[in-house]
Each structure stands twice: as structure tokens, then as C-alpha cells.
Amino acid sequence: MVNTSQENYLEYRGRFKGLMGWLTSTDHKRIGLMYMYAIMFFFIIAALLGLLMRIEKIAPGQTIMDAQTYNGVFTIHGIIMIFIIVIPGLAAVFGNFFLPIMIGAKDVAFPKLNLLSWYIYIAGAIMGILSQFIGGGAPDTGWTFYVPYSAESGTNVMFALLAAFVLGFSSILTGLNFIVTIHRLRAPGMTWFKMPLFPWSLYATAWIQVLATPIIGITLLMVIAERTLNIGFFDPALGGDPLLFQHLFWIYSHPAVYVMILPAMGVVTEIFPTFSQKPVFGYGAIAISSLAIALVGYFVWGHHMFTTGISYWSRWFFSFLTFIVAVPSAIKVFNWISTMYGGSIDLKPPLLYAISFIFLFMIGGFTGLTLGALATNVQTHDTTFVVAHFHYIIFGGMGFAFFAGIHYWFPKIYGRMYSNRLAYIAWGILFVGFNLLYFPLFVIGIQGMPRRYFDYLPQFQTGHVISSIGAFILVAGLVVMFYNLIYYRRKGEIASANPWKGVTLEWQIPSPPPLENFEEIPVIKDKPYTFDNKEEKASTGN
Amino acid sequence: MNTSTAHTDHYDPESSKIGMWLFLFTEMFLFGGLFLVYAVFRNKYSADFHHGAHELNAFIGTFNTVVLLISSMTVAMSITAIQKKNRKLAVNMIIITIVLALVFMLNKYFEWSYKFEYKLYPGSPVMMNLPQGEILFYGLYFMMTGLHALHVLIGIVLLVVNIFKIRSGKVHHERFSLLENSGLYWHLVDLIWIFLFPLLYLVT
Ligand SMILES: [Cu+2]
Numbered sequence: 001m002v003n004t005s006q007e008n009y010l011e012y013r014g015r016f017k018g019l020m021g022w023l024t025s026t027d028h029k030r031i032g033l034m035y036m037y038a039i040m041f042f043f044i045i046a047a048l049l050g051l052l053m054r055i056e057k058i059a060p061g062q063t064i065m066d067a068q069t070y071n072g073v074f075t076i077h078g079i080i081m082i083f084i085i086v087i088p089g090l091a092a093v094f095g096n097f098f099l100p101i102m103i104g105a106k107d108v109a110f111p112k113l114n115l116l117s118w119y120i121y122i123a124g125a126i127m128g129i130l131s132q133f134i135g136g137g138a139p140d141t142g143w144t145f146y147v148p149y150s151a152e153s154g155t156n157v158m159f160a161l162l163a164a165f166v167l168g169f170s171s172i173l174t175g176l177n178f179i180v181t182i183h184r185l186r187a188p189g190m191t192w193f194k195m196p197l198f199p200w201s202l203y204a205t206a207w208i209q210v211l212a213t214p215i216i217g218i219t220l221l222m223v224i225a226e227r228t229l230n231i232g233f234f235d236p237a238l239g240g241d242p243l244l245f246q247h248l249f250w251i252y253s254h255p256a257v258y259v260m261i262l263p264a265m266g267v268v269t270e271i272f273p274t275f276s277q278k279p280v281f282g283y284g285a286i287a288i289s290s291l292a293i294a295l296v297g298y299f300v301w302g303h304h305m306f307t308t309g310i311s312y313w314s315r316w317f318f319s320f321l322t323f324i325v326a327v328p329s330a331i332k333v334f335n336w337i338s339t340m341y342g343g344s345i346d347l348k349p350p351l352l353y354a355i356s357f358i359f360l361f362m363i364g365g366f367t368g369l370t371l372g373a374l375a376t377n378v379q380t381h382d383t384t385f386v387v388a389h390f391h392y393i394i395f396g397g398m399g400f401a402f403f404a405g406i407h408y409w410f411p412k413i414y415g416r417m418y419s420n421r422l423a424y425i426a427w428g429i430l431f432v433g434f435n436l437l438y439f440p441l442f443v444i445g446i447q448g449m450p451r452r453y454f455d456y457l458p459q460f461q462t463g464h465v466i467s468s469i470g471a472f473i474l475v476a477g478l479v480v481m482f483y484n485l486i487y488y489r490r491k492g493e494i495a496s497a498n499p500w501k502g503v504t505l506e507w508q509i510p511s512p513p514p515l516e517n518f519e520e521i522p523v524i525k526d527k528p529y530t531f532d533n534k535e536e537k538a539s540t541g542n
Numbered sequence: 543m544n545t546s547t548a549h550t551d552h553y554d555p556e557s558s559k560i561g562m563w564l565f566l567f568t569e570m571f572l573f574g575g576l577f578l579v580y581a582v583f584r585n586k587y588s589a590d591f592h593h594g595a596h597e598l599n600a601f602i603g604t605f606n607t608v609v610l611l612i613s614s615m616t617v618a619m620s621i622t623a624i625q626k627k628n629r630k631l632a633v634n635m636i637i638i639t640i641v642l643a644l645v646f647m648l649n650k651y652f653e654w655s656y657k658f659e660y661k662l663y664p665g666s667p668v669m670m671n672l673p674q675g676e677i678l679f680y681g682l683y684f685m686m687t688g689l690h691a692l693h694v695l696i697g698i699v700l701l702v703v704n705i706f707k708i709r710s711g712k713v714h715h716e717r718f719s720l721l722e723n724s725g726l727y728w729h730l731v732d733l734i735w736i737f738l739f740p741l742l743y744l745v746t
Contacts, residue, residue, distance in 0.1 A: 109554070214571035232664075
């Protein structure tokens with residue numbers, strides 16, 4: 001199967017060489033990596049801002065920054081993490097790199113549009129960063145831009161709003177591209193239910209991107225109109241309604257959570273069968289549950305607004321649906337565990353990360369139900385309990401799935417192998433640091449510690465100190481992991497085409513993949529994840 | 543390097559059409575947000591909305607609706623013309639479409655400047671002294687028609703690009719996806735107006 005007649009995508013010289021060769025490349029693999037490098041860069045900035053916040057909270061009162069600076073720091077931390085890192089996140093990086101390969105295509109449907117999306121993304125990201133330095137000071141509204149404050153704040157909210165708008169546009173174009181790619185470019189013989197599950201999750205994600213993002217677009221435009229033209233949709237003095245903003249904002253921003261987590265679920269769904277050498281359990285259930293999450297996820301946005309005075313019946317309705325939307329996620333969890341059951345488990349770093357993904361995602365998921373229940377929501381709303389919950393989902397879920405994915409596909413992407421030993425060490429430090437950092441926030445949240453405060457009462461100090469220590473440990477883990485990945489991407493041992501004995505299409509081509517992925521477009525006959533134990537037959541002298 | 547022909551020269555009109563439809567969905571949802579806001583405030587301030595709509599000039603609105611409907615027809619005719627290899631007719635039909643679009647914009651310009659003469663624009667003292675529902679009605683009026691006008695301008699640019707591409711032979715009877723998709727976009731601009739017109743001018 002492995003052939004070397006074609007140059008690989010890393011070495012290929014097109015019209016331009018060096019950096020320009022990358023910046024003008026419409027190759028989906030290069031674009032995927034360009035997203036990854038940009039995301040890593042911004043992740044380091046936002047993680048350091050997070051660390052600064054934890055240092056501030058190591059003791060009550062002002063420690064290293066004043067209240068206004070703290071407001072600016074948590075706002076930009078949120079904007080970068082949400083809009084620049086996790087929303088594009090796995091879909092833009094692994095989706096771009098592996099979607100075409102896994103469905104047996106040479107590229108996405110619109111390669112030029114794909115490159116354009118990256119440039120729009122970079123433009124939006126730069127605007128987000130610039131909003132910190134120009135105009136009336138760093139935005140201080142939090143990433144949620146709630147009116148009336150976001151319409152009144154003297155800081156540079158306009159620029160941040162525009163940045164989010166532009167980033168949304170990039171997200172829409174990526175989603176559109178993926179939908180068309182999946183519809184049109186699947187290899188001959190690959191019917192919908194012979195498609196691997198990572199593409200399935202991307203398909204569900206892409207629909208959310210296309211159908212939900214415009215709502216946040218128009219909402220942000222309305223806030224901009226509110227600030228510049230005094231148009232009054234959200235201003236009670238002019239007859240407007242501030243709650244309307246919260247509705248519109250969460251109509252997008254709750255589905256956006258699934259834009260973040262669905263591709264993460266897709267990535268771990270690829271990892272479990274490979275490292276158990278066993279077909280995925282409940283293929284159909286996993287595929288359909290992705291679509292179910294995308295669909296039901298549209299109608300739960302009101303659970304962010306239980307304390308705002310919306311009517312009893314709408315609270316009842318949103319709470320009920322919030323519990324319903326947990327069901328397909330739970331189905332996936334059962335399927336992943338059943339996939340491992342009875343398999344020949346090989347606990348390599350990708351699987352370790354994927355298993356910790358399940359663990360952290362479940363803590364995040366169950367505390368999400370605590371927040372989705374009407375009575376407990378009143379107690380925990382706007383406390384650090386919420387902060388802990390969504391960090392368990394976003395960092396523990398999406399973040400750890402990203403780490404799982406990069407450790408899984410690293411040999412394919414770079415054709416080299418990282419150090420397994422360092423990967424295990426980094427995992428240990430990250431896992432301990434993560435739980436130390438976020439778990440205490442559940443506890444002090446229930447005790448009444450509000451979120452987004454730079455100061456606190458002395459009774460919360462123990463929790464905050466443990467959390468801050470966790471932050472340092474977590475950062476140390478990140479350093480080890482980044483070192484392992486960055487150093488060994490050029491210096492590691494040469495990786496074979498299929499180091500994990502995977503059966504999806506990306507493992508059937510050389511590492512790193514040739515420029516056009518496939519010498520000949522494969523014809524698909526079997527269901528995915530069919531481990532027919534070719535290796536065994538070979539070793540028994542067949 | 544000649545290994546990468548498929549990378550740059552991949553023409554699949556079906557894909558572009560699906561892509562365009564998806565993009566049109568996003569446009570509908572963009573305006574959908576405004577329609578939602580309209581529905582909420584119309585429900586809350588129905589008397590003020592009634593009065594506001596009464597003040598708008600239904601004649602100009604009707605006239606513009608007719609203009610846009612005809613332009614949708616001419617753009618469709620240009621696509622048929624290019625399929626029948628009649629490039630000249632196709633270009634002429636696009637030019638007529640653009641002229642109609644400009645007529646629409648001119649009308650819009652007069653309509654808006656008439657309001658500005660009465661110092662009726664968002665944030666003006668005159669507007670701020672109106673009843674709350676009317677402030678919101680005019681806010682919606684300016685934002686919806688403004689955003690729509692922006693789409694008309696984008697549509698005009700797209701059509702101009704098509705004229706050049708047809709003249710340079712890049713769009714022809716076997717490869718007219720660009721023109722077809724621009725036509726789809728133009729129909730969307732028309733369609734949104736079809737909704738804006740009754741909501742703003744006729745619901746009195
Ligand atoms: Cu939510």
C-alpha cells in the first residue's frame with residue numbers, strides 16, 4: 001500500500017518556497033497546520049492570562065493587578081479561548097487535515113475558500129488582540145458582551161465585537177466547506193454509514209456552524225448599532241429589552257458549545273477502536289447521536305437565563321430539554337466504554353488522554369445538569385461553580401480531546417514519533433494540575449464565591465490557593481507536552497505509515513501524507529473499523 | 543510542478559451550487575435575527591408599529607418591489623441566454639438588472655433623505671421624542687433596509703464581475719456556475735425585500 005512516488009506535503013515546493021509556500025497553499029493539510037500553529041500561539045497567550053488571574057487570586061485583596069485590569073484580563077482570556085481557540089479548534093485543525101483523507105478525497109470541496117477562511121480567521125484574531133491596546137482601554141464586559149453594560153462601557157468593546165463577528169464569518173465558511181466536502185467528495189463506495197465517525201461529528205458540527213453563527217453575527221451588529229447609532233433594541237430607556245440580547249446571544253452560544261465538543265467526541269471515537277483493536281461499539285448510535293445533539297442543542301439556550309425572570313413554563317421547558325440533550329452524550333460515553341470492553345487494550349498516550357477525556361467530560365456533564373436543574377441553578381448561578389463546570393467541559397473535554405488527537409495523529413502529520421515517556425509524564429502533570437486547578441472552584445462556588453471577582457472573602461482562601469497551585473502545575477505540564485511535541489516533530493524516530501494499526505484511510509497512506517493524499521482514490525467496500533487481523537494472518541505465515 | 547492539476551482546476555458546478563445554497567441559508571438566518579426582534583417588538587408595541595408603518599411611503603415601497611421582481615426575472619433570463627450560447631444577450635440582461643438595482647437604490651436614497659430632512663434618523667432628537675414603539679420601529683426600519691441595501695450593493699458588484707467574466711470568455715455555456723450562483727444571490731436579495739416590504743410598509 002505504501003508508496004513514495006509522490007513528494008510529501010511538508011517537502012513539496014510549489015510556486016513559492018519557505019513561509020510563502022505555506023501562506024499561499026490551498027492544501028488542506030497545510031491549512032490545518034496553519035490553524036494549529038495560530039491556535040497554539042494564542043493558546044499560550046490566553047493560558048498565561050489565566051495564570052495571571054490565578055496569581056491575583058492567591059490571596060484576598062489586590063495582589064498583582066487592580067480590579068479594572070482584572071476585568072480586562074478575564075474578558076480577553078474568554079474572547080481568545082472561546083472565539084479564537086475552541087470554536088475553530090478541532091474542526092479547523094484536525095478537520096482540515098483529516099476530513100478529506102478519511103473520506104478518501106484529495107482536498108476539501110473549495111480549497112481556495114478554505115485558505116480565505118484562514119485569513120479571515122487571522123484578521124479576526126488580530127482584531128481581538130488589538131482591541132486590548134487601542135481606543136478606550138481593554139474591553140471589560142466578559143466574553144458574553146451582556147447589554148446594557150456592553151452598550152455603555154467606555155472601553156474598546158466595538159473592536160472586540162467586530163473581531164467576534166469576523167471570526168464567526170470564518171467559522172461559517174469552514175462549516176460550509178465541510179458540508180459540501182462530505183456530500184460531494186466521499187470516495188466511491190463510501191455510503192453515509194460507511195463513513196468514519198470523526199467525519200460524522202464534523203458534519204453535525206458544520207451544520208451548527210452554518211445555521212447558528214449568523215444569529216450571533218446579527219446580534220453583535222445590533223450591539224454595534226446600539227453603541228454607534230443609539231438604535232435602542234436592547235435599551236429599556238428607548239423601549240428595548242436587554243433580555244432579548246441574552247436570548248439572541250445564547251441561541252448561538254449554546255449550540256457553539258457543541259461546535260466545540262462534537263469534533264472532540266469525534267476524535268476520541270477514532271482513538272478507542274484503534275487502541276482496543278476492536279470495531280467501534282454502536283456505530284449507528286454514535287453517528288445519529290451527533291446529529292441529535294446538534295438538533296436538540298438548538299433549543300436549550302434558556303438554561304443560561306433561569307435567574308433573569310423568564311416565565312415558569314419557559315424555564316420548565318428549557319430545563320427539560322437540557323436534561324434531554326444529555327442523553328445522546330451519555331449514549332456516546334457508553335459506546336466508548338463498550339468499545340474498550342473485551343478489546344486488546346494498548347494504553348498508549350492517545351488512549352490515556354482519551355480516557356481522561358471521558359472522566360473529565362463526565363464531571364463537566366453532570367455538573368452541567370446541576371446547573372440545568374431549576375432549583376440548584378439559583379444557588380450556583382454566576383458562581384465559580386459555573387466556571388469550574390465549563391472548564392471541565394471545554395478544557396477537560398475539548399482540550400484533552402485535542403491533546404489525544406495530536407498524540408494520535410502526530411506520527412501521521414510529521415512522519416516522526418514523539419517520546420512516549422515524556423508524553424506519559426506530561427499527561428500525569430496535566431491531569432493532576434487540571435483537577436487541582438478546577439475542582440476547588442466547584443466547592444467554593446457552592447459556598448457562594450461569585451465568578452469574575454478579583455477579590456474574595458477570607459473564607460474562600462483555601463480553595464483559591466489550591467486552585468492557584470494547580471494552575472502552576474498545569475502550566476508545567478503544558479510546557480513538558482509542548483516540548484515533547486515541538487522537539488520531536490523534527491528529531492523523533494521516523495514513524496511508519498501505520499504505527500497504531502489503525503484501519504481508517506489515513507493509516508493506509510504514507511506518513512507524512514503525499515501532496516494529493518492518494519495515488520489512486522480508494523474504493524470502499526467494508527464498514528469502517530473492520531479489524532480483520534491482517535497482521536495476525538501475516539505473522540502466522542499465511 | 544505538474545502533479546497538482548486537481549488542486550487548482552477542479553470544477554464541480556453541483557458543489558458550488560450546494561455551497562451557495564448553504565451560504566444563502568446563513569443570510570436568511572442573519573436577517574432572521576432581525577425578523578425575530580421585529581416580531582417581539584411588534585407584539586409589544588403594535589399600536590406604535592401601526593402608526594410608524596402608516597408614515598412610510600407605501601407607493602415607493604410598492605414601486606421598489608416591482609423593480610426588484612423584474613430584476614430577478616432579467617437575471618434569470620441572462621442565465622438562460624448564456625446556456626443558449628447567446629453571450630451578448632446575457633450581458634445585456636445583466637446590464638438591465640444592474641440598472642434596475644440602481645433604480646432601487648436611488649429610490650431608497652430619496653426615501654432616506656426625505657426622512658433625514660425631517661431630522662428623523664437614529665439618535666436624532668426628533669426620533670428620541672417619539673413614543674418608544676416608534677423609536678424601535680424606525681430603528682428596525684433603518685437597520686433592516688440599510689442591511690438590505692448593503693446586500694443590493696454586493697449583488698451589483700457580483701453582477702459587474704460576471705459581465706467581465708463573460709466578456710473574457712471565462713463564463714460560457716458550459717461553465718456558468720458563477721453567473722448562476724450570482725443569480726441565486728440576487729434572488730435572495732429580492733426575497734428578503736419581499737418580506738421586508740409587507741412588514742415595514744403594509745402592516746398598518
Ligand atoms: Cu448552554
